[in-house]
Amino acid sequence: MMANTSDRFILQTRNLNLWYGERKALANINIDIQPQRVTAIIGPSGCGKSTLLRCFNRMNELLPGIRIEGQVLYNGEDLYGSNVDVTEVRYRIGMVFQKPTPFPKSIFENVAFGPRIHGLTENLAERVERSLQQAALWDEVKDRLHHNALGLSGGQQQRLCIARALALEPEVLLMDEPTSALDPVAAGKVEELIVNLKKRYTIVIVTHNLQQGARVADTTAFLLGGELVEIGPTSEMYTRPRDNRTEAYITGRFG
Amino acid sequence: MEKHETTRVSKALVKGVPLDGKGNGVHHESPPLGNTKPRPAEAPVRGLLFLSALVSVMTTIGIVLVLATEAVSFFKTVSVFDFLTGTKWTPLFEPKSFGIMPLLAGTLLVALGASLVAIPIGLASAIYLSEYSSHRVRSWVKPVLEVLAGVPTVVYGYFALTFITPILRRVFPEMSIFNAASASIAMGIMILPMVSSLSEDAMRAVPRSLREAAYALGSTRYEVASRVVVPAAASGITASFILAVSRAIGETMIVAIAAGATPKLTLNPLESIQTMTAYIVQVSLGDAPYGTIEYKTIFAVGLLLFLMTLGMNILGQWVTRRYREVYR
Amino acid sequence: MDSLKRRTTHRKRWDRLFQGLFGAATLFGVVALLLLITDILRKAAGWIDLQFLTSFPSRFAEDAGILSALAGSIWLIGLTAPIALPLGVASAIFLEEFAPQSSLTRLIQVNIANLAGVPSIVFGILGLALFVRALGAGRSLLAGALTMSLLVLPIIIVSAQEAIRAVPDSQRQAALALGATKWQAVRSVVLPAAMPGIMTGTILALSRAIGETAPLIMIGALSFVAFLPSGPLDQFTVLPIQIFNWTSRPQEEFSHVAAAGIVVLLVLLLVLNSAAVLIRNHYRKRFEA
Numbered sequence A: 001m002m003a004n005t006s007d008r009f010i011l012q013t014r015n016l017n018l019w020y021g022e023r024k025a026l027a028n029i030n031i032d033i034q035p036q037r038v039t040a041i042i043g044p045s046g047c048g049k050s051t052l053l054r055c056f057n058r059m060n061e062l063l064p065g066i067r068i069e070g071q072v073l074y075n076g077e078d079l080y081g082s083n084v085d086v087t088e089v090r091y092r093i094g095m096v097f098q099k100p101t102p103f104p105k106s107i108f109e110n111v112a113f114g115p116r117i118h119g120l121t122e123n124l125a126e127r128v129e130r131s132l133q134q135a136a137l138w139d140e141v142k143d144r145l146h147h148n149a150l151g152l153s154g155g156q157q158q159r160l161c162i163a164r165a166l167a168l169e170p171e172v173l174l175m176d177e178p179t180s181a182l183d184p185v186a187a188g189k190v191e192e193l194i195v196n197l198k199k200r201y202t203i204v205i206v207t208h209n210l211q212q213g214a215r216v217a218d219t220t221a222f223l224l225g226g227e228l229v230e231i232g233p234t235s236e237m238y239t240r241p242r243d244n245r246t247e248a249y250i251t252g253r254f255g
Numbered sequence B: 001m002e003k004h005e006t007t008r009v010s011k012a013l014v015k016g017v018p019l020d021g022k023g024n025g026v027h028h029e030s031p032p033l034g035n036t037k038p039r040p041a042e043a044p045v046r047g048l049l050f051l052s053a054l055v056s057v058m059t060t061i062g063i064v065l066v067l068a069t070e071a072v073s074f075f076k077t078v079s080v081f082d083f084l085t086g087t088k089w090t091p092l093f094e095p096k097s098f099g100i101m102p103l104l105a106g107t108l109l110v111a112l113g114a115s116l117v118a119i120p121i122g123l124a125s126a127i128y129l130s131e132y133s134s135h136r137v138r139s140w141v142k143p144v145l146e147v148l149a150g151v152p153t154v155v156y157g158y159f160a161l162t163f164i165t166p167i168l169r170r171v172f173p174e175m176s177i178f179n180a181a182s183a184s185i186a187m188g189i190m191i192l193p194m195v196s197s198l199s200e201d202a203m204r205a206v207p208r209s210l211r212e213a214a215y216a217l218g219s220t221r222y223e224v225a226s227r228v229v230v231p232a233a234a235s236g237i238t239a240s241f242i243l244a245v246s247r248a249i250g251e252t253m254i255v256a257i258a259a260g261a262t263p264k265l266t267l268n269p270l271e272s273i274q275t276m277t278a279y280i281v282q283v284s285l286g287d288a289p290y291g292t293i294e295y296k297t298i299f300a301v302g303l304l305l306f307l308m309t310l311g312m313n314i315l316g317q318w319v320t321r322r323y324r325e326v327y328r
Numbered sequence C: 001m002d003s004l005k006r007r008t009t010h011r012k013r014w015d016r017l018f019q020g021l022f023g024a025a026t027l028f029g030v031v032a033l034l035l036l037i038t039d040i041l042r043k044a045a046g047w048i049d050l051q052f053l054t055s056f057p058s059r060f061a062e063d064a065g066i067l068s069a070l071a072g073s074i075w076l077i078g079l080t081a082p083i084a085l086p087l088g089v090a091s092a093i094f095l096e097e098f099a100p101q102s103s104l105t106r107l108i109q110v111n112i113a114n115l116a117g118v119p120s121i122v123f124g125i126l127g128l129a130l131f132v133r134a135l136g137a138g139r140s141l142l143a144g145a146l147t148m149s150l151l152v153l154p155i156i157i158v159s160a161q162e163a164i165r166a167v168p169d170s171q172r173q174a175a176l177a178l179g180a181t182k183w184q185a186v187r188s189v190v191l192p193a194a195m196p197g198i199m200t201g202t203i204l205a206l207s208r209a210i211g212e213t214a215p216l217i218m219i220g221a222l223s224f225v226a227f228l229p230s231g232p233l234d235q236f237t238v239l240p241i242q243i244f245n246w247t248s249r250p251q252e253e254f255s256h257v258a259a260a261g262i263v264v265l266l267v268l269l270l271v272l273n274s275a276a277v278l279i280r281n282h283y284r285k286r287f288e289a
Helices: A049-055 A086-092 A107-117 A124-134 A154-166 A184-197 A210-216 A234-239 A244-250 B002-015 B042-077 B080-085 B101-132 B135-150 B153-171 B180-204 B208-216 B221-232 B234-250 B253-258 B276-285 B293-326 C002-044 C050-054 C067-098 C103-116 C120-134 C141-165 C169-177 C182-211 C214-218 C239-248 C252-288
Strands: A011-020 A023-029 A038-042 A066-074 A093-096 A172-176 A202-206 A219-224 A227-233
Touching: A011 A049, A023 A049, A023 A227, A038 A049, A038 A210, A049 A172, A049 A202, A086 A093, A086 C002, A093 A154, A093 B208, A107 A124, A107 A154, A107 B221, A124 A154, A154 A172, A154 A184, A154 B208, A184 A202, A184 A210, A210 A234, A219 A234, A219 A244, A227 A234, A227 A244, A234 A244, B042 B293, B042 C067, B042 C103, B042 C120, B042 C141, B042 C182, B101 B135, B101 B180, B101 B221, B101 B234, B101 B276, B101 C002, B135 B180, B135 C002, B135 C182, B153 B180, B153 B253, B153 C002, B153 C182, B153 C239, B153 C252, B180 B234, B180 B253, B180 C002, B208 B221, B221 B234, B221 C002, B234 B293, B234 C120, B253 B276, B253 C239, B276 B293, B276 C120, B276 C214, B293 C103, B293 C120, C002 C252, C050 C067, C050 C252, C067 C103, C067 C141, C067 C182, C067 C239, C067 C252, C103 C141, C120 C141, C120 C214, C141 C182, C141 C214, C169 C182, C182 C239, C182 C252, C214 C239, C239 C252
Parallel strands: A038 A202, A038 A219, A093 A172, A172 A202
Antiparallel strands: A011 A023, A011 A066, A219 A227
8 A cells, every 4th residue: 555664553542642631641652453363452451452542543533632643554644634534544543442332233133234325235235244254253144134222142242243343344353352242252352353353363462461461462562551561472471571660560460 | 646546545455355436445344235325216207208108199199080070971972982083173052962982182282293393403403513513502402401301381372373473374374374384383392302312312322332332433523423323213213203292282372462363164274273282271261160061172182182191191201111122 | 425425414414403493493492482581571661650550450550559469379378378378388397207118108209290280270260169159268368368379288298208309318317326316416417408499499489379360260369359368368359369360351451561570470489489498598508507
């Protein structure tokens, strides 16, 4: 697409600062996200992990009193550029939330929601089936596609939300603590799914759970008090952190 | 000082010594239980409170009894069938005829007209207030709508007769001075805040996470509102419509002032009509002698009015309860 | 990708169109209120003066005044408040603090919700049969006040219930832990804390009573009263009925008299509602201090 120096990275931030009213939530963040990898953002509560994640699909704009400085680049293009349409950003960059958020519609209509609004209604049934299969949910729901999605279990609902995001075939999938509201078994299934999905998608995941981060992520970024402390290959981060604040967090001394 | 106090107290506690309230331990035998000063018994108070709560139940029973006894006496003269199916309503002059259809038609015509004004505008403004408006706009629009809801109905009646009718008559010169259309519009404005605020409540009950999920899929604001929020709030919105229509059916002064006193089986809003409520007012202004058949018509018409609005209110509450269950 | 761009443009256009429509709908209510108020002020201009405020009604528009109606309205709320307020607050206390989880309690609660939706004219029919005829109160202020009390009772109960529910449970428990009986806890802790909410709700209920016309027509309030009521058993008229009467007259001048009457009614409502707001703010400050 854009042939410049940044084509190794799909998402980048350049001196990103963010304020909620008077409070500064992100300070001078420079982070590069590699394609087709899982990048985990870790850090204690309130460190700005979710805020940073939400800069990548401009969800922060929905809150009043937000001010953003700096750049977020997607394939080298400024996501916040004046010619960029926010709905297109979110079409290319999908998101899964902490709590499952099925719409009170049928399973089928939940997955078909994105394709319908973006006019991708050709072969809709196939698209829905493909997405549900990628989300490892198809076998469990194929006989009740037209039942209300609120009847699914929590874990199934979360995989449905993943399928709903995948139905738009996004390049990037942002996941905001996607397993924290699930029981361990359901969480395990979602985790397994994340590992499988990285063949096809770039995944950025915010997690509270260090073990989970270690299991799924290729790259890990550690955030503290709105600052990026360090980023690197997960194995190095967990075994030989460069910064002693990272070490303190990973060994459980705070957070 | 404070620290000193604490240590003394904790020492006393450690020793198991009772305290005298000044932080000093005192040594005395604690009295056995059951020795406290007797206090006013709760039972009479409770009984009084219960009786007060019963007043509202007695009110309903009173309404039903009053309406039913006089209506039964009315239906000894006029058969229920003739009452409900008759198409002529002339109880106040000869030949007397007691068919409720013209009054019912007038009532429904005005309620329908009011709904045509209040439902689309009320729903649209509810969407605006819940999904689009900034906090600042909301904080001054909502009180304005509350004021609109608090304007006495006699004022709306005056407004319909002296402001809306003259304007409409410029467009439709053949329109009568008293007509269903003006009353409908004024009544629509009156029930608009009800539709708007109840619908908005229902939309605000939709969790923010659902909106975010829809935005995260690249929806525009209109798509979030129309495809996620409104469907998710559908039963609450429906309930607001039902309750507003019920309110329109029971509303009296606007129609008594502006819609006329001509019981007529018509769908033409430009004509003068009469509603059930306006008829009741007409009879009671005319001072129908106690015990006559004219007097009793008030109760028969009132009973039908009561049953219609009660039915709609129960339906509205039932629908509301259903939407509450979705997001527990 | 080009079709996607086109579609996005198209969707954004719809988004803006509907934003405009929804915004216009919201403005509709605001504009309607402005029109209503300016129209009435315009028609009332020149008709509100000391003579209007201090005269009894008259066959001649120039001589007509609002005095007896204003006095009647004030008498009516003065009598309604002491009947409806204790009944409503007591019902609310019972339902929130004492009522067992029984089907009777649920019945009372459902009944209150339904009573709030009964057309006011039906309350008028009840008042006519019960207070005017059966209890022999005649077409008096008392009959009117009793009828109005029943009419506004559901509003007072519901708002008092909300105010009581808003008192944190910790407050009750703190009182109970000091050995208070349930009633003592309610009287000394819950009620004072809920009082601003209860007063606001009551004032709003009384504003409703001031604006009501139909039930009072039913119980036979007069529309031509050339005297001031001196006691609860006197006959009376109220502002809305006087306005209704003036509105129904064919002469053009009486339409102005009616508008002047409406201004007086709206000012009275404004005063009451400002009082409600002041009470709310006063107590809010007191709790913050």
